[in-house]
Every structure is written in C-alpha cells, then in structure tokens.
Amino acid sequence: MSAPRRPRERRLTPDERRLWAEIARQVTPLQGRSLPPEPPSVPEPPPPAPVRATMARAVPAAARPKPALPPLAPIERRVRTALRRGSRTVDAVIDLHGLRQAEAHAALVAFLHRSRGAGHVLVLVVTGKGGPGDDPYAERGVLRRSVPHWLRLPDLRPLVLGFEEAALHHGGSGALYVRLRRRGGA
Helix, strand or coil: CCCCCCCCCCCHHHHHHHHHHHHHHCCCCCCCCCCCCCCCCCCCCCCCCCCHHHHHHCCCCCCCCCCCCCCCCCCCCHHHHHHHHHCCCCCEEEEECCCCCHHHHHHHHHHHHHHHCCCCCCCEEEECCCCCHHHCCCCCCHHHHHHHHHCCCCCCCEEEEEEEECHHHCHHHHHEEEEEECCCCC
16 A cells, blocks of 8 residues: 655745745744754746747648557457357458468458458457477467467558457467458448
8 A cells, every 4th residue: 555645735926935934034933943044045047038930940840640549449248249159150260270470470461451351340360279389388379479469560450440369169269359340431
C-alpha cells in the first residue's frame, strides 16, 4: 500500500507574499530562537524575445499524422459461442504447419488479402502448438508466438478487426479465429 497522497502546495501570489512579509515583521520571535535567514529574492524572468518574421516563415509546417487505428477487438461473445457449438462455421482456413517463419508470414498476408477480397469475415489460422524441442523448459511454437504479433503490425491492421484463440475442436491454443474488416471501410 502506498503512502497517502498529500495535496499539492499552492504557490503564494505576489500580494499574498507581501501581506505575509508585513505580518511576519510584526511578530516577535520566541526567547532563545533566532530568525531564519531571508530567502534570496527571485528576479523576474526577462520577457521572451520577439520572433523575427523571416524566422517564422522558414519553419515548415509539420505533416499531420495519420489517425491511429482502433485497438484490436476480441470476437463477440455471441459469435464465439456459435463457433464453439458448431452452429457457426469459419469462412476460410489456412494451415501454417511445417512452414518457416518467412514462408508463413507471406502465406498469411496473401491469405488474409484473398479472404477479405472474397468477402469473408471470420477465418481460422492454424499455427500449431509447436513440437517438443531438446529443452523441455524452452518455449514452443515459433508461429504460435509470431502470428499474433504479425496480426498487430501496420501492414495487416487495415484488414484485421480482431483475433483470439480458437475453440478446442478448431485447434485450441494452436489456432486463432481472425475477424476481418469488411471491404469499403468498417
């Protein structure tokens, strides 16, 4: 638990400082105590120098940044439930098993573009869980870790609305449901 927050101390205005100094002069110090030294007066800062007209024209206007895409959203609960029960099917499936990272990335990008072009809304990307390695404590599944990262990259964000782990009968943690943005905007 952290210490309780103290309210920020407010600075005195020049009038309040002058009034306080006047009151402090009228007070007599207690026996055996001396007055603290006067704090040095702070000089007022000099006024800012005027900007020259030639200098103002020389600075180019900054380019407007592109608006950020909204954060990726999870699959709606209603759709997720329908997928789990089998009453909703995915529109397309890609299996990236056995592909190297570069091949898998290229295949995923092409698949998502084709799927969106075909009007698909929900696709299944099977990454696999990764095979057992020599080290039992090492992380498994390069594609399993990489595909979510790829789906968040700027080149795929205009296509991808959201994604999440698939239901067990679709591959569980070795597959992802990917929700695609509709053509023409949303």
